[in-house]
Structure formats: C-alpha cells, structure tokens
C-alpha cells in the first residue's frame with residue numbers, strides 16, 4: 001500500500017495537530033494561504049470512539065476528500081480500541097495513523113494516554129502494534145520525557161525500536177508543558193540515536209520553530225527529515241510559504257472571510273459549530289495593517305459570522 005511519508009520532500013513541513021484549531025475548517029484556510037506538505041487531525045480519543053461511536057469524538061475526524069495528505073492523530077490506552085479506530089480511519093481515507101504520546105493534559109494522562117504513555121513503554125509498544133493492524137503507516141508524536149529531560153535516550157530508543165514510519169518529538173518534557181524554551185540543543189544527539197537504532201524511521205522536530213526559514217536552517221544543520229510547526233501559524237498564516245512574501249490587508253482579510261464561509265458550511269445539525277471559539281482566530285488575520293487594532297476590537301463584539309462580514313464590509 002502507498003506510504004505517503006515516503007513521498008514527502010526533504011525537509012518536509014507538517015502543520016502540527018492542535019485541538020480546537022486544526023479542524024477541517026482551519027486546515028482549508030491554511031491550505032489556501034500556503035499548504036504544508038502534511039496535515040494532522042486534532043487528537044481523537046480511541047477509547048471514547050470504541051465505546052460510543054462518532055458522537056464521542058465531536059467531528060474531530062471530519063475531512064474533505066480533496067485535502068491532504070493527512071494523518072489521523074489518535075490517543076488512548078486500550079490497544080483494542082486503537083486497532084478499531086485506526087481501521088476505521090483507513091476507511092475514512094486517512095493516509096496514516098499518528099499516536100499521541102505527548103499530550104500533558106490531566107484528562108489524557110489520568111487514563112494513561114497522551115504523555116502518560118511515557119510511563120508505560122510496554123503498553124506504548126502494544127498501542128503501536130494495534131494501530132499497525134489497520135494496514136496504515138504508523139507514527140508517534142511524543143515529548144522528551146515525563147518529568148526529566150534526561151529520560152529521552154531510553155524513551156526515544158524504545159519508540160525507535162517499534163518500527164514506526166516517523167517519530168515527531170516536541171522538545172520538552174510533559175512536566176515542562178510549554179513553559180520553557182524547547183530543547184533544540186538536543187537535536188544532534190537525537191538524530192544520532194535515530195541513525196543508530198532506526199535509520200529508516202523519519203525524524204521530525206517540533207517546538208518553537210515559528211518560520212519555514214528557521215525549520216530549513218535547523219534541518220540543514222542537523223539532518224533531521226521534517227519540521228512540525230504549530231503556533232507559528234498564529235503569528236503568520238502564510239508560514240509554510242516557500243518564498244516568504246509581504247501580504248496585504250486584503251489577503252489577510254480574505255483568509256478570515258474564507259474561514260467564516262467554511263465555518264458556516266461545516267456548521268451542521270450533526271456537528272454544530274459555536275461562533276465564540278471563532279474569535280480566537282481573528283488576531284491571526286487582523287494584524288500588521290493600519291487600523292488593525294480598532295477593527296479587531298469591533299470584531300470581538302460581533303455575535304455571528306454575518307455580523308463579522310458586515311463589519312468587514
């Protein structure tokens with residue numbers, strides 16, 4: 001079966017999975033602005049889905065047939081549930097499964113999922129094997145360790161021994177959350193470990209890389225295969241552009257209008273979308289031009305997509 005990870009350029013750029021951000025709507029906005037080489041879905045709980053079906057996952061696996069390539073990011077701590085949802089993701093047309101082993105939220109960790117996996121390496125291996133039973137390529141996204149940075153050699157070696165297609169490392173521990181700068185100084189040593197243990201597993205680095213230029217520099221200096229950018233899209237929605245350009249107010253507001261239209265289009269009876277969470281996106285587009293602060297202020301008082309459209313007009 002086709003493995004899209006092997007078709008990616010070097011270095012490749014991935015839009016990071018971000019809960020309540022990188023859904024079917026926002027991914028299409030980023031695709032319009034400047035597409036990354038690969039997308040991830042928001043993290044989706046396999047245990048919940050196996051127990052209660054689609055209503056347990058709130059539309060997290062909705063995608064269009066035209067977008068992609070795209071990986072379904074799943075989490076949980078029950079191998080059977082992982083195998084079931086991974087197989088379902090194959091029928092949905094996802095190009096791969098990524099297992100989240102890095103989410104620090106207590107809701108995930110309490111049940112043994114997310115960063116909780118770092119403390120149960122044998123179960124982590126079972127989860128990977130379970131996801132592989134879908135026939136899709138399986139990757140892992142994790143952190144350096146649970147509470148100490150020096151956990152990384154043992155933890156990452158264990159993951160690299162599981163014959164995964166890609167390992168993405170958010171260069172912080174679970175305990176560090178996002179409170180300290182990402183440990184970029186460790187990239188060469190992690191790359192050396194990958195080369196020694198699993199030269200065929202791709203290595204993607206994540207954390208505090210906010211521009212494509214930075215990602216390309218790091219990849220050139222260290223030889224990593226891929227770069228994952230998350231919050232960088234909040235600073236610049238055109239972050240994946242190959243040749244950075246200055247963008248006009250109309251281009252930025254055009255992306256906002258696109259997001260409003262897609263929001264309405266995907267606001268369905270089955271998966272209703274609330275207006276208020278849209279507000280956190282306004283600052284992405286309404287910035288860096290004269291009058292941006294005043295416009296943003298007005299938009300924050302709007303109560304519907306039509307009101308936003310009226311203000312923009």
Ligand SMILES: Cc1cc2nc3c(=O)[nH]c(=O)nc-3n(C[C@H](O)[C@H](O)[C@H](O)COP(=O)(O)O)c2cc1C
Pocket residue numbers: 016017018019020021041042043073100102103141170206207208209210228229230231232
């Ligand atoms: C709002 C938000 C939601 C996130 N949701 C997820 C998620 O669903 N799955 C995941 O693996 N990481 C998630 N993350 C972590 C990011 O994927 C990424 O690892 C982190 O933001 C560091 O990269 P950055 O410095 O480029 O943002 C989330 C981060 C943010 C800010």
